[in-house]
Amino acid sequence: YTELIANPAAAADARKRHAMGQIYTLLQGVLEARGKVLVKLNVGADALDDVIEILPAMKAPTVNELFRGAGYAVETVVPRSEINILIPALRDLGATDLVEMPISKIVP
Incomplete structure (x- = not known):
């Protein structure tokens, strides 16, 4: 449980x-x-679409695209709970x- 408390007078x-908004953004x-x-x-x-x-x-x-057409580099954010199933797949x-x-x- 996380809670941010601020003094109303400071706001x-x-x-x-x-x-305070900047701190809130970082905490979020x-x-x-x-x-x-x-x-x-x-x-x-050949496997990019399947991946x-x-x-x-x-x-x-x-x-x-990798240098000289050697394939593709892919990156994404995934739930940690899925990673041990995802990597072997x-x-x-x-x-x-x-x-x-x-x-x-x-920070979206």
Whole structure:
């Protein structure tokens, strides 16, 4: 349980209210990131669509072409609770070089 408490008198001051809003944004970012990880992987063009089809994402996975057409780099944010099922499934589809990274903040 997380709760942010502020002095109502401080909120009357525009400068302090702005600072409180910034702190709130950062705290919300931390809360949003809880339970999520960033997954990065490489995949060949022949398996890209299959990999994208099983990847959860906030909006859509990020896909970048690798140097000299060596495939694609894909990254997305996924629920931590799904990662141990997702990684083997991605490998089965041909994904390589999988990296799981913690996330400290997500600010939409």
